[in-house]
Amino acid sequence: MRKIDDIFPNLGFAPTLIIVIVLGIALQLTGFWMTMLLAGGFGGLFTRRHRHSFLTGFLGVGIAWTGIFAYLTVTAQAMAVAEFFIGLLGLSGMGWLVIVISLLLGSLLGGFGGLFGRSLVEIIDEFSSEAEQTHTPVQPTEEIVMEEKQ
Amino acid sequence: MSKRKVINLVLSLIGPIALIVILTMPIGPLAGGLQIVAPTGGIFDVGVGVHQPETQTIKLPGLDANVVVVQDQWGIPHVYGDTIEDAFMAMGYIHARDRLFQMYMQNYLAAGRISEIVGGYAASSDRLYRTLGFERSAEKTLAWFEANTDNPDVAYTLDAIDAEVAGVNTFIDTMTSVTTPIEFKILGFDPPHWRRLDIFIFAQLQSWGLAGGFDDLRNQWMRSTMDNDTMFDEVFPWTMPYSIPIVLEQYNLSITEYPNANGGYPADPNPSALNSGVMAEEAYIPQEKLEVLIKALDEVINPIGDMDFVGSNNWVVGGDRSATGEPILCNDPHLGFQTPALWYESHIVVPGELDVTGVGFAGMPGIILGHNEHTAWGWTNVGADVLDIFVEQLNPNNSSEYMYNGAYRAFEVHDESILTKEGNIIPFEVLESVHGPLIDSITNTYNVDSEDSPNLAMRWTGNDIIHNIMAVGMINKMSDLESYFDAAYWWDVPAQNMVYADDQGNIALTVMGRYPIRAGYDGHFPVQALNDSVGWVSNVPYAYIPRTVNPSQGYIQSTNQLSIDWNTYGFELLGPYADGYRGRRIDALLAADDSVTMDDMKRFQADALEVRAQEIVPYVVDAWNNLGDGNATVDEIIGWLDDWDYVMDPDEKAPTIWMFLRNAIHYETFDEIRSIDSSLMLSRTPVLEKFIKENNVYYFDDHTTAGVVETRDEILVRAMYRALDDLVADPVFGNDPADWDYGNKHRVYYDHLADLTSVGGIPHRGQLTLNVAGGWRVGGGPSWRLVADMSNIQMSYGIYAPGQSGNPFSPHFDDLFWIQYSYDEVTEQHGYHAIYFYSTVAAFQAADTEGTMIEAVITFIP
Structure with a gap:
């Protein structure tokens, strides 16, 4: 059984970030904010360190939402909606705060998604690795070395 | 398996779980949680929803044929259908699209269910409305309609209602995040289906706003506080000096043709025969109890505004006094300002059956105020006292019983437990006597009362079966005086001065409503009625209610003042009536001008002379x-x-x-x-x-x-x-x-129904003037203006503020406000819009030569 990390290569920070941004936009357009955990989770697939997974998820979703908000501000009065909303809390004139809070929450969703994704990948890979060791006949060390060379 | 990796996994779950909890848990008024601030799927979709294509096709199951809705430049729909049912189904859909939040907010308020939307803190409001019993009364009225479908006007009304309900529900069933009102998202409210009953509940709410109130309690508190009946009578007379009555030349109809009172209630043309002349003893209510009750009642929202500013103007001049040679009719009902507006403007065309335009209520079929091809009409509130307080004598050994006609009888008990948004149930019971529900159920006054249970019953015409919805359907189809008389007959509550003009040159006004004839008491103060010789014993016959038709002075005006001179009228219609200053002013203006123009009429509506x-x-x-x-x-x-x-x-x-x-x-x-x-x-x-x-x-x-x-x-x-x-x-x-x-300091505001925003805040003309603008912070006044030209009905004008749409981000949320509140110093007029009145889609499109009149065309298909 192949490990997940063998299937999804370590792309490095920048390419992974781009993948999360694209996925973040696409999934958010479905209207379901929980999918940002999934978008961030992809950061965990294409990176190998928890810190990178979190950062790609956090920044990727943050940038994705920033882009959507920019579009909505131009086309759909997002600032006016935010201003209306914050007025409910008695903070009129601070509509930008709603968008900042939204971006922060979205980024955290992405970041935690990345973190969880990385942790899940590692534990699945370890589980599959252990399972392989349990059920596969032990090969002589030399054969293993040979296979690796091939 | 590595212990460290398991710990990593567990730790990495904490963040997502915490976020899910934070985003979904209710925070104060944000019942839907913070999840709604996501860029899509939440509040920001509302801004997307305001963009409407110029042409649109919408599937509306249940239609017999296509319905075309032409939406004009102010967002006013002109509905063209082949049948009444098709037209009102499309209308229902459009009502829901533009005003769904308002419809539910108002209806839940009226039904005493607002706690289900906003939480248990609103339970005091729910207690009052459940005590008043709007839903119980609406059920009675609906049952009457369902039992009388052999009457073609009843059948028409139910058909229109069912079509409206179907249209509303199609919208609800197909609602997306983009079309869901922002208020629902904030409150986390998922609307159930609209029902027949909801329309009757709403009618009750409107009736209460215009014909309810507890003046009897206030009268008694004032009189007992003053403790000087002579001074009370001098300073607070029942009719105001200098007031010019509305009806100067009474016009009776045939008592043979109309033997009953409005709404078909029993009537008696000879009230004195019903009264033995023996007056019941004045009822005693402790002063402290009165104060607690009045305070509790004052704290509850009045859905149509502060009663101090609820009033209206209407007037009409006949052809002999107009520059056009035909009648010109004006109306501006004064109600509390709100956002979204109480009114919704529309034009409904069903060839051969209906062609009517004006304002009505979202969620209800029909036009309340406006004009059709042949007639125009407008209302002012009569302000008649049709609610009395009866003090029941409780059985000293069993407070669940009261004395009536020589025996103790048990109160009827209504279980009115209140469900709250938080999921709690607040137990609440309403007791009802033969006179009506006990209003002191709403608040605990027992510590200030010798009684240990509620005992103040409310008798109100609005708690009986009411027929006003049917009257609206008939009014919409009026074509002449005869059909006007027939339509006004079915209007029982709330009493309205209905001014009328037609294209045959007739002008008229009917003080239409059901007025009880009282025996054994005068109706101004609470009374103890231990038997049926004291109370409402009949009603004023429709044939004889105050009415004037083509009066010799050539014009008619009403501004909520005294209906008729009681010295020459055989019945007593109790007030309180307005001070009469607006009536004096418009009477002077109309009397001084024997060639009134449309521009004059607009100027009169803007008149701000105190x-x-x-x-x-x-x-x-x-x-x-x-x-x-x-x-x-x-x-x-x-x-x-x-x-x-x-x-x-x-x-x-x-x-x-x-x-x-x-x-x-x-x-x-x-x-x-x-x-x-x-x-x-x-x-x-x-x-x-x-x-x-x-x-x-x-x-x-x-x-x-x-x-x-x-x-x-x-x-x-x-x-x-x-x-x-x-x-x-x-x-x-x-x-x-x-x-x-x-x-x-004198500025006008239209506050949001749920206090989420406000429109206006600009300096404003008027006070207790024809252009009513009472107080410093003006929150009530002309809620609709109509100037109807019967020489050419297509040249009529109207306006209401702030706008058609309930979506705060729509251009139609407040566009009409800025038109209405523009004031031209030269013409001395406020702004209006032309009321487009084209009988076919083709005629409308042909008239739009510059492409500015039509904003969108929606085709509803089966």
Whole structure:
């Protein structure tokens, strides 16, 4: 059984970030904010360190939402909606705060998604690795070395 | 397996779980949680939803054929259908699209279920509305309709209702995040289906707003607080001096043709025969209990605005007095301002059956105020007292029973437990006697009452079966006087002065409504009715209610004043009626102009001349000229008042002075009242005007100054100084006369139903003037304006604010506000829009030569 990390290569920070941004936009357009955990989770697939997974998820979703908000501000009065909303809390004139809070929450969703994704990948890979060791006949060390060379 | 990796996994779950909890848990008013601030799927979708394509096709299951809705430049739908059912189904869909939140908010309020939307803190409101029993009454009315479908007008009404309901529900079933009202997202409310019953509940709410109220309790509190019946009668007469009655030439219909009262209720043409002349003993209600009850009732929202500002104007001139040679009809009902507006404007066309335009209520089929091809109509509130309080005598051994007709009988018990948004159930029971529900169920007054249970029953015409929805359908199809009489017959609650004009040159007004005939008591105060000889024994026959048709003076006006001169009328319709100043003003304007134009009518609707000031200020100026001490500031103010044209103009200082002066004159004159209790009202202005004009020496003497007798002029000069002190103490105005412009404080606002936003805030003309704008913060006034030209109905004008859409981000949320509140100093008119009245889609499109009249065309398909 192949490990997940063998299937999804370590792309490095920048390419992974781009993948999360694209996925973040696409999934958010479905209207379901929980999918940002999934978008961030992809950061965990294409990176190998928890810190990178979190950062790609956090920044990727943050940038994705920033882009959507920019579009909505131009086309759909997002600032006016935010201003209306914050007025409910008695903070009129601070509509930008709603968008900042939204971006922060979205980024955290992405970041935690990345973190969880990385942790899940590692534990699945370890589980599959252990399972392989349990059920596969032990090969002589030399054969293993040979296979690796091939 | 590595322990560290398991720990990593567990730790990495904490973040997502915590976020999910944070985003979904209710936070204060945000019942839907913070998840709604995501860029899509939440509140920001609402901004996307305002973009509407120029052409649109929407599937509406249940239609027989396509319905075309032409949406004009102000977002007003013109619905073209082949059948009544098709047209109202499309109308229901559009109502829901534009006003769904409002429909549910108002209906849940009326049904005593608002706690289900906003939470248990609103339970006091729910207790009141459940006590009033709108839903119970609506069920009775609906049952009557369902049992009388052999009457074609009843069947028509139910068909229209069912179609409207189906249209609303199709919208709800197909609602997306983009079309869901932002308020629902914030409150986390998922609307259930709209029902037949909801329309009848809403009708109850409107009836209450215009014909409900507990004046009997207030009357008793005032009279018992004053403890001086002579003074009470002098200062608070039931009819106001100088008032010009609405009906000057009574026009009766045939009692044979219309033997019953409005709504088909039993009537008696000879009221004196029903009254033995024996008056029941006055009921005693402890003063403390009255105060607790009045306070509790005052704290609950009135859905259509503060009753102090609920009123209206309508008038009509016949062809002999109009420049067109045909009648011109005007109407502006004064209701509380709100966002979204109470009204919704539309035009409904079903060839051969219906072609009617004007304003109605979202969620209800039909046009309440407006015109069709042949007739135009408008309403003002009558203000008749059709609610009495009966004090039940409880069984001392069993407070669940009361005495009636010589025996104790059990109260009917209604389980009205209140469900809250939090999922709690608040137990609540409403008791009901033969007279009606016990209103002291709403608050615990037992610690101030000798009784240990509720015992104040409310008898209100609105708690009986009401037929006003059916009347609306008939009014929409009126074509002549006969159909007008037939339609007005079915209007029972709330009583309205319905002015009428048609293209045959007729003008008329009916004080339409059901008016009870009382026996054994006068109806002004609570009464104990131990048997059926005391109470409502019949109703005024429809044939004889106040009505005028083509009167000799050539015009008719009504402004909520006295309906008719009681000395010449055989029945008594109790008030309270308006002060009568608006009536005096419009009567003067119409009497002075025998060739009235459409522009004149618009000017009259914008008229801001204060008759109260016109009548009283000259006495103040004279008093100062006689007794003034030469104070330079007062001299300057008197100069402004002397030069003033009595127009409440926001750029003038004299209106500001008048506002303070009027209160000060009341205060200085009625020391006899305020010295009893400072919370007592200090009379109404027509009474003060009468006292000034007749120089009532008793009231002008300040009885707090022993051994000194003050004169009227001394009191008026004192009032001038008091007004100045109050003005300077006002933080908006202060010491500097440069800041004393009326418009600095007199501003108009349209607050959101759930207080989420507000439209307006601009300086505004008027006060208790034809252009009504009461108080400083104007929150009520002309809620709709119509000027209908019967010589060419297509040249009629209308306006209401703030706009058609309930979506705060739609251009139609407040566009009509800015039109209505524009004021042209040259024409002396406020803004209107032309009421487009094309009988076919093709005619409408052909008229739109510049492409500015039509905003969108929606085709509904089966």
